[in-house]
Amino acid sequence: MNQFADVWFHNQGWEPHKFQRDAWKSIAKGKSGLLNAPTGFGKTFAIWFGVLAHYYEDSAYQKRKAKARQTKLHALWITPLRALSKEIYKATNQVSADLELDYKIELRTGDTSLSQRQKQRKSPPQALITTPESVHLLLASKGATDYFSQLEFIVIDEWHELLGSKRGVLVELALSRIKAINPRLKIWGISATIGNLEQAQEILLGVNHSGVMVRADLKKQxxxxxxxxxxxxxxxxxxxxxxxxxxxxxxxxxxxxxxxxxxxxxxxxxxxxxxxxxxxxxxxxxxxxxxxxxxxxxxxxxxxxxxxxxxxxxxxxxxxxxxxxxxxxxxxxxxxxxxxxxxxxxxxxxxxxxxxxxxxxxxxxxxxxxxxxxxxxxxxxxEQIIEQRIPYIRSFDVLIQYLMTLAVGDGFMADEIFTEVSTTHCFASLSRKEFDECLSMLIHGGKSLSAYDDFHRLVLDDGRYKVESRKLAMRHRLSIGAIVSDAMMKVKFMSGKYLGSIEESFISKLNTGDVFWFSGRQLELLHVRNMEVVVRPTTKSKGVVPSWMGGRFSISPDLGVAIRHSFKSIHQSRQVSKEVSFLRPLFKEQEKRSGLPREDELLVEYVSTKYGYHLFVYPFDGKLVHEGMAQVLAYRLGKIKPATFSIASNEYGFELLSATKYEMDDVQIKNLLSPQGLHQDITAGINVQEMARRRFRDIAGIAGLIFQGYPGKAMKAKHLQANAGLFFSVFEDYDPDNLLLREAYDEVFDFQLEEGRMQLAFERIANHAIILAFPKQLTPFSFPIFSESFREKYSNEDWQSRLELLKLQLEGKIE
CATH class of the missing domain: 3.40.50.300 (P-loop containing nucleotide triphosphate hydrolases)
Structure with a gap:
């Protein structure tokens, strides 16, 4: 029974779902848990009415509330997006208004004014809807321990979305601290279906948890x-x-x-x-x-x-x-x-x-x-094939930032925090030596930076590590978070009206008078001042479209499995989907010119054109994995006969283009695609050091080694990169075991090169039959990959017409 829910649902003319009632019962029993239900079935209400019932009806809580002199925070609702925060805020406030409750709910995001935040700290509402970064900002406030002392609930919305990112690590660390402040804390996650739901629950609630999994037995059509x-x-x-x-x-x-x-x-x-x-x-x-x-x-x-x-x-x-x-x-x-x-x-x-x-x-x-x-x-x-979310582990940059956060707030005792942090999934393998190394980077800059006063950030005061410098504390609060991107520049009209932000790397390529599309408008660049781009609307016909760094992501392993499965039906003559049926002429053309692989076959093409010798391989593993695979093959071919290669790839395959001819046969291909010695060949064949140097910029920013700048006065990207590059070189030369340096290399292998996926692809291919073809011309499969490299070669506007001409030649429409 949940009287608040029963009344409210009755007034709406709705009947609660079983999963909602299950959630209310579990919350009433004091349980933590993970809720999994389809979109649009009322997941928010499944948790919210449980929280309300506890506030008004739990007798033990009533006694604690009566003893407290002032209102304390009762529930914290964490969401990954501001738009979602506003949505939850609207829905929950509507319930309070409809039932005439005195349960006050407020928003705290990056948009919340300074005065409102200060008011929330001094006189908190019953519930605060916020983001992971804002929770860490609260932990960086004096009196944070007292602020969270009566907290009964933390709800993590869209947990699957946070899980595979460093923002998820921020959540893990915040939970470890607030659980220690208040052992009665009840934690609930809300998650869409993912391939590793049980692991997601364990990361949220901790190893050996006694939480429940509430799953809706409802299918969304x-x-x-x-x-x-x-x-x-x-x-x-x-x-x-x-x-x-x-x-x-x-x-x-x-x-x-x-x-x-x-x-x-x-x-x-x-x-x-x-x-x-x-x-x-x-x-x-x-x-x-x-x-x-x-x-x-x-x-x-x-x-x-x-x-x-x-x-x-x-x-x-x-x-x-x-x-x-x-x-x-x-x-x-x-x-x-x-x-x-x-x-x-x-x-x-x-x-x-x-x-x-x-x-x-x-x-x-x-x-x-x-x-x-x-x-x-x-x-x-x-078939309900859904991706897993891979959680981050050993993110030392986030740990260093977190220790600084605690020091800026109430300060911390090292033994206590080491014990708490070790309970999280991210730092389960953390040794005391590694923890102390993170600590030493904040106390005196670690092994290689101790000569610089800027890195003497923490002082020990009566057994607690604290930050005494107000300037350092303010700079740290401005840097809290784990979202990194290229330096962003504000786009404004001359009147001062703000349109949005654009990456510095894009603007740096434009000249005064150039036209670009942004915010759905055609804009002319007037001038760039500090980190502001001043523009005016224009009717000039040619405009370039901004490109953002966030655009590079590859197909998931699971979608790769599904795509390879589709190749099964390509060879069937009946009962095929309309997509396969529509593509029949393309597949027939491909088969005629080269070959058509089945699910357990790998197609390799070796073609000679006026541009050189093209090796095309089609593993269907996604663009990022293909880029790494191509670099490994280039390295292996280079050992047979030195050559220069240009590489192109798409989601389905990759191309190695060279002026040097190689003898290709089945044995050669098997050797090139062998999983043996893969790690060594990745390390030798790919400039991993340069990739790690670039990756290190983000790590250095999160760890607070480099200051990203004040609001409106952000540091230029090239300066940040130069500063981070300096630290990278110092650590490489004088502190090669530095944890942040090791993390940069680990992240390159795990996330950029996706070494694990690459290894699986090479192992899978080792069991595939190889179809080696020597087409006389480019094929329907190879043409899209070739066009990627062609585009790079002719970066002016002429590349489209050149490509169109080449396509007509391949189709036999012109000589």
Missing amino acids: IKIETVLPDSLEKFPWAGHLGIRLLDKVIDIVNSHKSTLIFTNTRSQSEIWYQQIIMHYPEFAGILAIHHGSLSDEVRLWVEDALHEGRLKAVVCTSSLDLGVDFRPVDCVIQVGSPKGVARFLQRAGRSGHRPHETSYIYYVPTNSLEIIEGDSLKYAVK
């Missing part, structure tokens, strides 16, 4: 439709077909009430917005754009207009992926490969965001070969 072009291009190239399907996309938008058009990158969203407005001017005013680099004002306006049903469509990125409930949205369009099954499902769930409503998602391939992913996605969803 998802209708997936692939948008096919009118004719099939047998020689496709990336980024070409997407816009060609614009008319079909608009037909879908017009047949629905409200549509979200998801793209994978911010630059792609700008292109799609621009194209729609250009070709369909009637969409002005009812079409909007939403991505993470736009100003809060713009994004808030879009979110409110979506809620109120004033927009026909919004072109967006992952900024609208999570939890946000836009009731009018009844259709989602995914432009290009979603790169992962979980992401595709998450986006599908933005439409039909109500119990038992069907989610409609249309998949729009950006080139012919991507059409196969429509078949793969349907298979993966049907």
Whole structure:
């Protein structure tokens, strides 16, 4: 029984789901747990009414509340996105208003004013909805221990989203501290389905936990439709077909009430917005754009207009992926490969965001070969193949930042914090020697930086480590967090109106008077001052679209499995999907010119053209893995006969191009693709040191070795890189066992080179039959990869017409 829920649900005319009642019962018994339920079935209420019932009805808590002289924080709700925080805030406040409760809920995010934050510290509400970074800011305040002393609940929303990032490590560390302050603490996670749900629960609640898993036995109906072009291009190239399907996309938008058009990158969203407005001017005013680099004002306006049903469509990125409930949205369009099954499902769930409503998602391939992913996605969803989220371990940069956070707040005792930190998944293998090394970097700069006063940050006062310098404390509070990106520059009109932020690396390539598309507008660059880009609207016809660093991500291993499975049905003559059926002419052309692999076969092509000798390999393992594999093969070929290679790759395969001819046979290919000695060849064949040097910049920023700058006066990216590079060189020369240096190399192998995935790919290929083909010309499979390198070669606008000419030659339409 939960009287608050019963009354409120009755007034809404709703009947609670079984999973909601299960959650309320578990919370009433004082349990912690993880809740897993489909989008749109009321996960928030499943936890929230349990929290409310505890506040008003738990007798032990009533006694503690009566003893306390002032209101103390009762519940902390942590979300990964500000938009989601606002959504939770609206929903929970509505309950308090409907039931006339005196349970006060407030928001605390990066948008919350300084005065409001100070007020929340002195006189906290009953519940605070916030982000991982804001929780660490609270821990960096004096009196943090007292502030959290009566906290009964921490709820981590969209836990799967935080899990595979350093922000998840921030959550783990905050939980370890608050659990120590208040052992009665009840922790609840809310998560979508992921491949390692049990591990996600263990990381959240700790090893040997006694928490519960509440899973909804409800299936969300998802209708997936692939948008096919009118004719099939047998020689496709990336980024070409997407816009060609614009008319079909608009037909879908017009047949629905409200549509979200998801793209994978911010630059792609700008292109799609621009194209729609250009070709369909009637969409002005009812079409909007939403991505993470736009100003809060713009994004808030879009979110409110979506809620109120004033927009026909919004072109967006992952900024609208999570939890946000836009009731009018009844259709989602995914432009290009979603790169992962979980992401595709998450986006599908933005439409039909109500119990038992069907989610409609249309998949729009950006080139012919991507059409196969429509078949793969349907298979993966049907078979419930969903990615795991790989948690970070041994993130020493986050640990150093956390120790500084505690020192800026109430100070800490080393033994106590070592014990707490060792209970987290991230630092379960942390030795006392390593912990002390992290500590020594804060006390005197460690082995190599002790001569510099700037790195003497902590003092020992009565057994507690503290920060005495107010300047250091302020700089640290400004640097809390684990989100890293290129230095961002503010884009403003001359009037001072702020449009959003853009990466410095993009702006540095532009000259005064150049035109670029941003925030759905065509803008002319007037001048750059400090970290501000001053622009004005323009009608000049040519504009470049910003590219953001965040755009590089590869297909997941699980989507790779599903794509390779689709190749099974390519060879079947009946009962095939409409995608496979549509692609038949392309596959026939591929088979005629070269070969067509099955699920357990690997196709390798060796082609000679006027550009040189091309080795094409098709493992279907994703662009990032392919880049690493190509560099390993280049190194191995170079040992046979020295040569210079250029490398190109896409999600399906990679190319090595050289002026040097090699003898290719099955034995040679088997040796080149052998898993034997892979780690050594990666280390020798790839400039891992340079990759680690770049990676180190982010690590140094998180650990506080380099100061990123004050608000509005951020340091230039090249200065940050130079400063970080200096530390990197010092550690390499004088402190080669430095934990942060080791972390940089580990992250390169684990996340950039994805060495684990590469090893699995090489091992899988060792058991595959090899199809070695020597086509006379480029093939339908090789042409898209070739076009990637061709684009690099001819970076001016002429590359498109050159490529079109080459395609017509391959099709035999011209000599």
